[in-house]
Amino acid sequence: MNLFVLFTTALLPFPTAVVSHALQEHDQQDQRVAVAFYALIGALLCASWLAFFHYLARRADLLAEEASERHFPAERIRALVGVILYAAAGLIGYLVAPLAGMVIFVVLPVFYALTSAGLHQVPLVHRIAHRPPTSGR
Numbered sequence: 001m002n003l004f005v006l007f008t009t010a011l012l013p014f015p016t017a018v019v020s021h022a023l024q025e026h027d028q029q030d031q032r033v034a035v036a037f038y039a040l041i042g043a044l045l046c047a048s049w050l051a052f053f054h055y056l057a058r059r060a061d062l063l064a065e066e067a068s069e070r071h072f073p074a075e076r077i078r079a080l081v082g083v084i085l086y087a088a089a090g091l092i093g094y095l096v097a098p099l100a101g102m103v104i105f106v107v108l109p110v111f112y113a114l115t116s117a118g119l120h121q122v123p124l125v126h127r128i129a130h131r132p133p134t135s136g137r
Contacts, residue, residue, distance in 0.1 A: 001052045008045040015041045031098035039090025046082030
């Protein structure tokens with residue numbers, strides 16, 4: 001699993017260069033294909049993390065004792081969100097406008113930065129999860 005994550009990470013510079021070149025050439029069709037290609041590699045990278053966390057959740061012998069049970073479901077959700085958003089970015093970038101797809105590429109690192117401590121630590125999610133029960137009045 002670790003090698004799969006490393007492999008997909010190592011692929012990322014190539015589609016980045018393809019997008020850069022396509023943007024410099026000002027060819028709309030090349031830009032569409034380049035954004036779709038970048039999105040494919042991004043989705044593959046997120047899928048590798050999804051597989052990685054799925055594997056670790058089933059192998060308690062590989063974990064530190066302080067690992068929370070909530071950690072792996074939350075990390076799988078984060079990885080799945082990445083797969084979905086990269087796929088959406090690729091489709092939007094190819095079918096609608098390359099720039100629209102690239103906006104999603106910019107939003108994704110922000111999402112991962114905000115949720116790096118875990119989804120349960122995000123203020124809105126934390127407030128919803130710890131909301132006091134409403135009375136039946």
